[in-house]
Amino acid sequence: MKLEGKYTYKASQQVVWDLFNNPRCLEKAIPGCKKLEERGPGKYDAILKIGIAAVRGMYSGKFEVLDPEPPNRYRLIGEGSGTPGLVKGDGIIEFSQEGDSTMLSYTGEVQVGGLIAGVGQRLISGIAKMMIKEFFRKMKTELKSLK
Amino acid sequence: MVGYRRIVVKVNGVQYEREVEPRRLLVDFLRDDLELIGTHVGCEHGICGACTVLFNGRTARSCLMFAVQADGAEVMTVESLAENGKLHPIQEAFREHHGLQCGFCTPGMLMTTYEFLNENPDPSEEEVRKAISGVLCRCTGYKQVIDSVMAAAAEMKGK
Amino acid sequence: MSNEDKGKWVGKGMKRKEDLRLLIGRGNFMDDIRLPNMKHAAILRSPYPHAWIRGMDVSEAEKLPGVRGILTGEDVEKMSKPFSVGVPVPPKYYACAVDKVRFVGEPVAVVVADDRYIAEDALDLIKVDYEPLPVVMDIEEATQPDSPILHDNIGSNIYSHRLFKYGNPEKAYEEADLVVKGKFLFPKYGSTPIETYAVIASYNPYNEEFVIYNNYQGPFVTHFLVALALGIPENKMRWIVPTDIGGGFGTKTGMYPYIALIALAAKKTGMTVKWLEDRREHLLASSTGTDRVTYMEAAVKKDGTILALKDKAIDNTGGYIRPPEPGCAYRSTGNHTGAYQIKDLDREVLVVGTNKCLTAPNRGYTCQELYFSVERLVDMAATELGLDPAEIRFKNFIQPGQFPYTTATGGLYDAGNYPKAFQMALDIIDYKKMREEQQKARKESKYIGIGFATVVDPSVTNIAYVTLALTPEQRAKERPKSGSGESVIVKMDPLGKVHVIASTNPQGQGHETVISQIVADELGIHPDDVTVSDVVDTHDRVYSITTGSYSSRFASVGTNAVVYATRKVKERMTKIAAHLLEANPNDLELKKGKFYVKGSPDRSISIRHVAGTAHWNQAALPEGMDAGLYASSFLSMPTSKPVDDLDRVDSSNTYGFVAEAIVLEVDIETGEVKFLKWASVHDSGTVLNPMLLEGQVMGSCIHALGGTLYEEFAYDENGQCLTASFQDYLVPTAMEVPKIDIGHVETASPLTALGSKGAGESSSMSVPVAIGNAIADALSPLGVTIDELPLSPNKIWHLIQEARAKKD
């Protein structure tokens, strides 16, 4: 499914860029993230515990930042798998200064596979979007905590 | 046995005492532990209705209950309908009107009809349609099932 | 038989014998079988539609208490061979993925454990290292050279490709006034019987023999294929089918890879292994009908005469191709021109692979795909020519006086009266009045549509058709194939009671009942005096590669076997009676259980006495006669011949007819469809049991209703199946079923003993396009046309919006 959105962060573009490259902040903001380890520059291993209602599962995943153009844009790819299924994402995140704020826009595509895709298709799109919203919202909290 | 629970359950009037693992589905308990194989498994997620039994007098999907939940309960399965070598009027009607072909959904159809006609002895065809819509049948196209239920209602009312 | 006994039971709605066990919960289905030392299997399935298997670690799973062994792709590759299939370059299709997975749900390993719960626990502990690959999901894209390739050894995704020409289409095109064209998409839907697949297998390493219980639809050609894959002679593999099968409709012919898989699991673990497919497995990975893209055009004259058809059809058999495919593309060859006198044809046929679940026959076996294009095109031609869709059909029908009629493609239509049957359907819906109501309704912005389908319903396939996948030159190098035989043994016990041993292997069609009716009539006895064992056991039944329940065979070839075997028994009884009465056998008649010498009512002998003599006093039998009293019949239809050099074949042996007339209303706000009238008229030859026939017709109508409006195996563009539960794969319930008025026209088949033809698939072929035509008719004022299914409200709504946008 295709996803896109825009968020405004009250900070300079450089600060927001750093925020979105800070493993500790990402760890806190990624929904269900229990552990995020940097295995190389821009490469992360993650353990996620994601639960919606009774559908809970542990996922192990990998994230990678590709083609970084600080502080303007990067491409983020990630994939995870767990007992309820597979998730794969590929998106571009772009940052631009607008006054004293930074506008973040993202476009991307998420693929969901395995068990959850076959028996839970009805709510997948909504829940995926909800989790992405939650991530960007929590990053605002992280931004405040950095200040 | 660690983790197992002792349950006492009355099925078709017979009391059984068994040890079951909590996760054991009621339908597996009926079929495998009690060898009451008349109840069938068709989807294990509550849609097809083949596993429908009466649980404390009301229809329930036995694939959506755990055997442990039947502790102290009364269960009725398709095996309880015919008595003393005589078919129940519902069964007779299904035979008379060709309300079954492969017979796999039939236990669900019969138990659903049993509860329905108890609650609504004089149904309209539309009510019958709705009542059996919780059981999926791939053979009949339902027409003759509906005929069967209507006929059973007429027969049972006459008595 | 005297006249008073004749037809006493056949033709009546006799109640079913089968019901007496099924109604009380004492059916004998696969899951009811308990064998000593039986363990339970669960299958690990691929979450990826296309991926290399780079490694697999089963060590954790093996350690789980209760696990008895694990079979992996590596084992399967060592222990078996790929299934053979009749295409020039076969893919390597094993019972389990070996190095690569090609659709979501493909088996990758089997766990055998003490119970299914533990087996499923163990699946979670198996680690598979997949390397995902690009997928191809679109049928036409799959034919392109740059699309991802599923099988490297084939080099493309095209499993089968043939060109056919019949008659002189070029000339027909010259004579035509108009060419009508369309592109049609037929979806992937299936049968989803309420009982899923099931296999119990055991292996004896000392005599190297497998015993396998399964709910397959016959031994069919697949017993041979499984033996070949397992590398054993057929007589080392015993298949036993239980008395009751919970529905089949074609889907259960796709089961045999699992028979091989569980057999291998049994061989590896040394256990008796039971596997019961669960619903999710069934919806992901059992088998479905084929989805098809068809480009079809018709060359027509102004008066509506259809001169020629030209089509290109591309069938999708998914990640692999397995027998009876590529039958999907060739099965309907003999009836390709349907009910019409069309002499000239140009065909291109492709069978391709995509990353979807595999296919097998599905009630109607690709006739619904065929007729969806033919009958839509007939309507489109009528619209373009300003003709009534009923009129154009009457214009082109094969006429009653033309039977037996040989079609351009080699089909030999045995009997029929198409105009009469269609007229009956029109009368039932009161066609003229409905057209008036439609006009009235349109003025009130209500969208009523009337749709027809008039189709030929082929039954009893001739296995010859599968060789159409080869060119005449390729075929010439092989031995020809043909046949449709079915076997029955009839025996009479010393008390004069009859036991019929059949292997027509029913899945709910009521063969026990109909066989009893037939035998009772033939012998003048009561059906209760007939016991029928109608199941397959390959070790003690007489069978061949045509044996089983598929392609609506029973009412034609099955009943033939029953009648001929019974008549042979009767002939022997007559000879014995004549011998005992010292009369000429030709002078005897059988009446009310006794043989009488015609004209001498005092000279008689009872059936029981004759039967008793055959068993108890064999010395009293006529000289040279076998002891006991039994006979068998195993005849193929004489019309079942190999494909000829011009690619013509009588692909089925009897041909019924269906006329569907449907009136419906489309709610253009929501896209929902409401049925107002529905007439379904059938010619299935002589009716054997009207009650059972009604059941078959209703079942086929509603199965097709499902495929037309509700059911689809849907995939996202990444190859994930979205409909792996009954919450999303929508089988119609009683609430979705409208009132259907069924009518019959009986034209007896000259090829069958009783004049009957098959009826089990019937409306499954005609309903999808009849509904499609009706919806197209309803929405024609809006500029909406229908060329694909299923027609969900969402789809119809979008079609309406698109048409509006185009108009604006």
Next chain:
Amino acid sequence: MKPSAFEYFTPNTVEEAVGLLEKYEDEAKILAGGQSLVPIMNFRLGRPEVLIDINGIRDLDYIKEEGDDLLIGALTRQRDVELSPRVQEKCPILAEAVSFIGHVPIRNRGTIGGSLVHADPSSELTTVICCLDGEMKVVGPPGDRTLGPEEFFLTYLTTSLEPSEILVEVRIPTLPQNTGWSFVELSRRVSDFAIVGVATLLFMEDGGICKEARIALGGVAPTPIRAEEAEELLAGQKITDALIVKAGEEAAEIAEAEPDYHASAEYRKDMARVFVQRGLREALNKVRGGE
């Protein structure tokens, strides 16, 4: 399709249940009717380590009246609510909405509380509770609290219940005389999850003026939502069909519809319009006795 193993508890009181929840927190799931939970477990989408079966807490099964409200215990079976003469008389929209849930065997087991806590965005019960402004009473270790629909339903399958809280009762206002109501929905097959579900209430004054209108939509957002602009459009008005058409259009505006295989976002949104209009017409018909 067999569930994975779990530890099983059968508390007899709410306090015991809350105690168990406190101990196991989100490793535990409450088993009430089980009609949503057990399929999830059979598919192994959900693998709770602990199951707390509250079916033994019999005093959570009741339908009673208190003033102008109905009080319904969380463990009350849906079928009992549907068939309750009291509900049918005092709050018929509730009985009607419940009758759309699954089939009879599902409603025989399924509970009011279970359905609300499951918080499916397409749920008939959540939609009707949202329309009725019902209140959820939850009990946790610190005691109980009462939540309205907007506080209770957070997003997809998520409520504001804390891991150690349990829903015990729903308070539902009865409908005054002269109230038009309707519950309408679009689903693929009868009893399937609603593509769109709409509950409407029209509180009428003498003279045919609508004092207050309430419109709740299910299936078109992460939670059931109220179409407030449309409600305001109708309040204080004599309801005409033109007004109904407008209200439908307004209501569709707020739908944040997501696509699934059965319905695109555009379709879902437009069906919100159509079913709000149909629902309002039906409600108006009822209050005018025009059925």
